[in-house]
Amino acid sequence: GEQVEQLPSILRVQEGSSASINCTYENSASNYFPWYKQEPGENPKLIIDIRSNMERKQTQGLIVLLDKKAKRFSLHITDTQPGDSAMYFCAASYSNSGTYQRFGTGTKLQVVP
């Protein structure tokens, strides 16, 4: 299987608090895990990614963790702001003669004042 599960589907947090989104994947051959942010009416933008040779990556208020054994990866947004409100998608990349990504089902993040 190559499904990517993503939870929660909706996440509502107070401004200034942290938000966490979790994804699991099935194919142990996956080697690249990007996260995308999509604003209404826009196309998705890559915000952070992690490769399979890493367990943790941090940049500008974003932290991604990867547990290859459990086939699980997560995005943590620290000190959330209203501008962080958007849809977030995780993805797992597969390389099998070509490269493609399986996307998670998406999380709608709402940051309330």
Next chain:
Amino acid sequence: GALVYQYPRRTICKSGTSMRMECQAVGFQATSVAWYRQSPQKTFELIALSTVNSAIKYEQNFTQEKFPISHPNLSFSSMTVLNAYLEDRGLYLCGARDWGSSYEQYFGPGTRLTVL
């Protein structure tokens, strides 16, 4: 740098007609191109994966008869939505892999299809 262009950005077609969309890779060699569709309020579904000099692989819910794809060289791919209906509306993305990269895909801005 590596860039991917898609054309058109937005398009409207009548139900039952066909729509062709293009994907252009600039600054790298796109050895494989994956096409995705995001239906309204949904996630991105893989339609097919096209690799130069290999057969195009379609996902279970998509067929060549409905979404024919052309990938004639390392910089260009096109896909047509034949006989479009309401359920075909959405954002169509192409993602191209760089010959020199084993990880990232570079995505185009997408073609947003509206079906009347």
